[in-house]
Amino acid sequence: MADSFEPVLLRNVGVENSTALKVYESRGGYRAVRQALKQTPGEITEEVKKANLRGRGGAGFPAGVKWGFLPPNRTVTLLCVNGDESEPPTFSNRVLMEKDPHQLIEGVIIAAYATQARIAYIYLRGEFHEQFHILQKAIDEAYVAGYLGKRVFGGDYSLECYIHRGAGAYVCGEETGLIESIEGKRGCPRIKPPFPAVEGVFHRPTVVNNVETISCIPHIIERGAEWFAGVGPQHSTGPKLFCISGPVNKPGCYEAAMDITVRELIEREDMGGGMQPARKVKAVFPGGVSMGVLTADELDMKMDFDDPQHYGLLGLGTAAAVVIDQDTDIRIVLRNVARFFGTESCGQCTQCREGTAWMYKIASRIADGAGRIEDLDILLDTARNMGMMPGLSICGLPDGATYPIETIVKKFRSELEDAIRAQPDGRVESAMSAVN
Amino acid sequence: MAWKAIDRNTPVVGADAEPALSEAVREKIRSFFDRYETKRAVLLPALHVVQDALGHVSWQAMVEVAALLELPPSDVIDTASFYTQYWTHPKGRKVITVCRSLTCEVMGGPAVLAEIKKQLGIGEHETTPDGNYSLMTEECLAGCDHGPCMLINEKMHKCVKPADVAKILADPDNDRIDSERSDLFDAPRMTGDAARKAPPPG
Ligand SMILES: Cc1cc2nc3c(=O)[nH]c(=O)nc-3n(C[C@H](O)[C@H](O)[C@H](O)COP(=O)(O)O)c2cc1C
Numbered sequence A: 001m002a003d004s005f006e007p008v009l010l011r012n013v014g015v016e017n018s019t020a021l022k023v024y025e026s027r028g029g030y031r032a033v034r035q036a037l038k039q040t041p042g043e044i045t046e047e048v049k050k051a052n053l054r055g056r057g058g059a060g061f062p063a064g065v066k067w068g069f070l071p072p073n074r075t076v077t078l079l080c081v082n083g084d085e086s087e088p089p090t091f092s093n094r095v096l097m098e099k100d101p102h103q104l105i106e107g108v109i110i111a112a113y114a115t116q117a118r119i120a121y122i123y124l125r126g127e128f129h130e131q132f133h134i135l136q137k138a139i140d141e142a143y144v145a146g147y148l149g150k151r152v153f154g155g156d157y158s159l160e161c162y163i164h165r166g167a168g169a170y171v172c173g174e175e176t177g178l179i180e181s182i183e184g185k186r187g188c189p190r191i192k193p194p195f196p197a198v199e200g201v202f203h204r205p206t207v208v209n210n211v212e213t214i215s216c217i218p219h220i221i222e223r224g225a226e227w228f229a230g231v232g233p234q235h236s237t238g239p240k241l242f243c244i245s246g247p248v249n250k251p252g253c254y255e256a257a258m259d260i261t262v263r264e265l266i267e268r269e270d271m272g273g274g275m276q277p278a279r280k281v282k283a284v285f286p287g288g289v290s291m292g293v294l295t296a297d298e299l300d301m302k303m304d305f306d307d308p309q310h311y312g313l314l315g316l317g318t319a320a321a322v323v324i325d326q327d328t329d330i331r332i333v334l335r336n337v338a339r340f341f342g343t344e345s346c347g348q349c350t351q352c353r354e355g356t357a358w359m360y361k362i363a364s365r366i367a368d369g370a371g372r373i374e375d376l377d378i379l380l381d382t383a384r385n386m387g388m389m390p391g392l393s394i395c396g397l398p399d400g401a402t403y404p405i406e407t408i409v410k411k412f413r414s415e416l417e418d419a420i421r422a423q424p425d426g427r428v429e430s431a432m433s434a435v436n
Numbered sequence B: 001m002a003w004k005a006i007d008r009n010t011p012v013v014g015a016d017a018e019p020a021l022s023e024a025v026r027e028k029i030r031s032f033f034d035r036y037e038t039k040r041a042v043l044l045p046a047l048h049v050v051q052d053a054l055g056h057v058s059w060q061a062m063v064e065v066a067a068l069l070e071l072p073p074s075d076v077i078d079t080a081s082f083y084t085q086y087w088t089h090p091k092g093r094k095v096i097t098v099c100r101s102l103t104c105e106v107m108g109g110p111a112v113l114a115e116i117k118k119q120l121g122i123g124e125h126e127t128t129p130d131g132n133y134s135l136m137t138e139e140c141l142a143g144c145d146h147g148p149c150m151l152i153n154e155k156m157h158k159c160v161k162p163a164d165v166a167k168i169l170a171d172p173d174n175d176r177i178d179s180e181r182s183d184l185f186d187a188p189r190m191t192g193d194a195a196r197k198a199p200p201p202g
């Protein structure tokens, strides 16, 4: 069935001049929004609920349900589109914004209308430069056409849409970190509750949705909730973007239903195209690094919202896979991942700030060839004592740090132990040797 | 990146310093006012505009931004120091940002970084003596499908190999992007020949 899949979100990729408004319209764009504006906001929210559109940003929370949390008697609502995309190795939002910005804008108008937001902020990570220029040009075009601004499409509804550019911080992808960043502050996540739907940007009821989530919305309106709910497995509905990177033949962003396996993503001719010559899979991070790692024996995992948990992973995450090949030292991978979280913790919560830093130091020591066998248990012990799951932190960043560390240490323990035992005794000095 | 302690005991702004922000830059910042409910929310765009105009966000500029947005200067420093992309000390005309995240590392990023360091003779967060290049690394640039990748100012260079580095560095247009630029965050500043003839920053 997956073979007959017809791309929806990526249907304009590869079309000449796909970022231009008239090209988008000539391919059926901006029809859904005209249709949506004839419905009531409540009807659209119902439709999105029926489609069971689950958030594509990592947590998988149903978008329609989230919109339903907005207080009914609110006067001002804000919509934030999360285009922070900083989870290594994810780039699907980038593809959506640089190849089909009007699809996103159409989704923004519908989502804003459904939630009765009069302002939409698209939060774009600071590293997205070309994507900013492309998206801003598309927004300008939409304003000129009367699709944004006062009285969109000549009706009664008005919407302003602004890009807010970040400046380099992973934690600004966390929805309340993003809100703080829009308010001009450090991107330090807030304690919840109150959730953004009740108190978000400028204390106003706020909806935060991922770029891909929003890009799905025009298609739900146009083709109907039944169509969307009929694509893929029961609890993981709709077309989904998957990224694949590393030493495969065709790294890239591909669209499929959520019934494909990691192996298919790597090997299918219309996806990763198999491993490069003389390369073999050693490990795969299938959902962004923070979800954890799979061994070469676990590639039959389904890329849906439920199966990753059966493999000891945190979840589907961003559905972006990176393949680690047989010749890569797992200690390098361990250090890279530990460094990411060690430098990206915002520092508000002690166990996250200190724990991620310890894990980085210990992982560096191991990678430098100065590790000790007991370091592996210290890593596991540290990992178990941080994060939202044990109720110790404000946001989910440390949970995302513990899953990769724990799964690497558990699933590749013998390789790590062998490497540590093979170290020439006492000759390797690491800057981290003194760290316990 | 996030929590770094900064020495706040040393006075950094002289009372009689020359103003850093031109009226045109201030006007550009003011153009963001009606986008947000508070003036504080204009801070990130303001810092982008300042960095674009001056090359970095100096302490003096922070004090002036604070006045413009009706904030205590400490709030501006607090925010500016949190984000990796704001330079609080002068940087080169071009910033090379090499991705150091997982895909790029396993695809050979460290060798590219080493080659750039060797060719330019600088380390991370340093600037070449002629003021042309500064170097930094960043976590995932979301270019994993063509790793190892790096940015030179706004331009993404894809699938870079150590052997390509010399050629890339020798190209004067290595920071030119293919898309049409939006001038929303651009501040009035020296461009073209004037910038090339200007004394190196720092
Ligand atoms: C540390 C951290 C980083 C996150 N980064 C992103 C991100 O870059 N992009 C994103 O869409 N969601 C990110 N999220 C998830 C958001 O908090 C939020 O769940 C999401 O934007 C909601 O949108 P959705 O419901 O459409 O998925 C992150 C969460 C955490 C804890």
Ligand code: SF4
Pocket (backbone or CB within 6 Å): A171, A188, A189, A344, A345, A346, A347, A348, A349, A350, A352, A353, A393, A394, A395, A396, A397, A398
């Ligand atoms: S858990 Fe970590 S990243 Fe999240 S708020 Fe606490 S210190 Fe910051």
